[in-house]
Amino acid sequence: MTNHSCWPNAEADFPLHSATLEVRALRPIDKGEEVTVSYIEESLPLHQRREALQKAAEALLVVMKVPECSDSRKLEELVARRTGLPLTVVSEVRQYSRSLMKPQVSSDKRGYAPHEKLPETAP
Incomplete structure (x- = not known):
């Protein structure tokens, strides 16, 4: 998945009745x-945002102490049980997340990578 930022460059959403995660850029994202x-x-006040982040961090620490977290397959099984998603979906999402960490090769015929700005055209 992605890390937290108080000034995020993307938003993530799990559409209803879907086993997919949609991630959309909120602004241009630079290469790297x-x-x-x-x-x-x-939109929460600062003190409430801090409390919410503290709770999220504590929950993550608890999850990371679970023995299943050290084994990829067991972690996927744990996530599948807790989310109710099929194990195959959890595995595919993790594989896709890992692929996002690798350099992308563009299939664009002009050779532009997904993060590169296309040249401007005259009107």
Whole structure:
């Protein structure tokens, strides 16, 4: 998945009745820049955002102490049980997430990578 930022460059959504995760850029993302999302409601007052982040961090630490987290397959099984998603979907999402960390090769015939700005055209 992605890390938290109070100034995220993307948003993530699980559409209803779907086993997919949609990630959309909120602004242009530079080559090599980490894709981040906000784990909390950004409109909350500062003290409530801090409390929410603290709770999220504590929950993550608890999950990371679970023995299943050290084994990829067991972690996928744990996530599948907790989310109710099929194990195949969890595996595919993890594989896709890992692929996002690798350099992307563009299939664009002009050779532009997905992060490159296309040349401007005259009107």
